[in-house]
Amino acid sequence: MRTTMNAALIKHYKQDLPTIEQVPMPKIGANDVLIKIVAASINPIDLKTKDGGLKMLLKYEMPLILGSDFSGIITEVGAAITNFKVGDPVYGRVQKNRIGTFAEYIAVAQGDIAIKPANLTFEEAAAIPLVGLTSYQALHDIMKIKPNQKVLIQAGSGGIGTIAIQIAKMLGAYVATTTSAKNFELVKSLGADQIIDYRTENFYDKLHDYDYVFDTQGGKILENAFKIIKPGGKVVSISGLPNERFAEEYHLPLWKKLAFRLVTRNLTKLEKAAQADYHFLFMKPSGKQLETLRTYFEAETLKPVIDRIIPFSEIADAFNYSHSGKAKGKIILRISAIEKS
Ligand SMILES: NC(=O)c1ccc[n+]([C@@H]2O[C@H](COP(=O)([O-])OP(=O)(O)OC[C@H]3O[C@@H](n4cnc5c(N)ncnc54)[C@H](OP(=O)(O)O)[C@@H]3O)[C@@H](O)[C@H]2O)c1
Missing domain, CATH: 3.90.180.10 (Medium-chain alcohol dehydrogenases, catalytic domain)
Known part of the structure; x- marks a missing residue:
């Protein structure tokens, strides 16, 4: 023993x-x-x-x-x-x-x-597990992507991006993604419909009227997502700041809710101006969702x-x-x- x-x-x-x-x-x-x-x-x-x-x-x-x-x-x-x-x-x-x-x-x-x-x-x-669940919870649970809706996935070549592109395609979305030129072939092979070289181009000059943005970067890149989102759309970030909506979902104490309201006041302004919703996602473990993902990997829909x-x-x-x-x-x-x- x-x-x-x-x-x-x-x-x-x-x-x-x-x-x-x-x-x-x-x-x-x-x-x-x-x-x-x-x-x-x-x-x-x-x-x-x-x-x-x-x-x-x-x-x-x-x-x-x-x-x-x-x-x-x-x-x-x-x-x-x-x-x-x-x-x-x-x-x-x-x-x-x-x-x-x-x-x-x-x-x-x-x-x-x-x-x-x-x-x-x-x-x-x-x-x-971690990236699969995070991407599934963003794209399937929060965005509820329907066929032909448009989603931007930031950093398509990363741990999150490589699975998120595949899940978004599986759900029927038109997928734009950002990466650098050396990774174009990779993200294309995963199903990306439009690729933007983040080193030489601004995604917000190229894309407009998007239903969803899956933000993996936070900061200014997250703020710029509101330039391409259409009214009623959703910006879901896993690297931005948690907001009041997040504090409510997690039943956090009032002082945290107020602190989150304060630090995200600029994002709140942007979401109001764009008539879109901002969600911060902190992924949750789930054996049940891993069961679901298992079937997609065994069917080779995802790899x-x-x-x-x-x-x-x-x-x-x-x-x-x-x-x-x-x-x-x-x-x-x-x-x-x-x-x-
Ligand atoms: N909230 C949550 O529950 C949660 C869950 C999972 C992950 N996250 C967060 O999500 C972020 C991404 O995670 P990850 O596992 O995907 O990271 P990662 O695998 O380390 O990401 C690396 C990739 O990001 C690309 N990249 C870097 N800067 C970029 C930019 N400005 N625009 C586009 N692509 C860029 C790189 O491409 P190049 O080589 O071409 O630069 C590289 O392929 C991390 O901050 C992580 O902590 C949060």
Whole structure:
């Protein structure tokens, strides 16, 4: 019986890079499963968490094992588990207060996982949960895209963009996207109808009367989205500022609601002037939606896009590469070999 495992952790915010250390094995509750992690993906949220950038929304105790999504094999089930059994290959995005997938094992609530797509390797499956759920929740749940509606997806070549383009096309949208010239072929192969080189062109000079913008950049780029949105349209951002609507949805205390109102007053002005809605999305884990996504991957309607696979021992390289902002699709960490499960 193992008592310790390897995990990549930080001991304080703004630590240069996580270090791999021995920590006690996780313990499972009645509604949890223990998972031997085979692969995990790097997401920009891991870097933001490391640097304390999400303190307003999430508070963590140190030391903190980083990592939000994974694929792996169930090695133990809690007393109340009925949907899964030992040996099941699964993938998932853990709850934000239970992160720690850059480790050999993790305890996860059964509601946050699903059986991994049978046709994908563990590395490919690990590329899906966080970005797949985020894109599905933006494009399907909030925008409710209908065939022939027009959507702009910012940064089509990134972890989010590469899956978001495919989901938007699956829903029947006309898709415009931004990237740099070296990634044109990639986003075209994923189905993008119109491509804008963000280094040489302004998207708001080229596009107009859009139903939706999926903003992954925030700041001025988010503000400019209101120049192309048509009345009744929606701008959904995952990198902008949370607004009052978000505070209400999350039942946040009044002081946070007022603080969000204050910091987003310019965005509120822009949405009123454009007669459009601004939504900030903070994605939610969902085993149920991963079940839905599994069917699309197994039907090959969607496919994972992987930039590179990096061994766990070289996690520093993975963080540095993610920090460069140049990833084409997902950066995957290979945590353990499957035969050792
Ligand atoms: N709120 C949430 O729930 C949530 C969930 C997931 C992600 N996010 C956030 O969403 C953002 C994107 O995540 P990601 O995983 O897609 O990041 P990523 O994979 O690191 O994005 C890298 C890609 O972005 C492109 N890019 C960089 N600057 C650009 C610009 N100004 N215009 C167009 N493309 C640009 C790069 O293309 P080039 O190499 O051509 O420059 C590269 O392909 C991050 O800030 C992340 O934290 C939020």
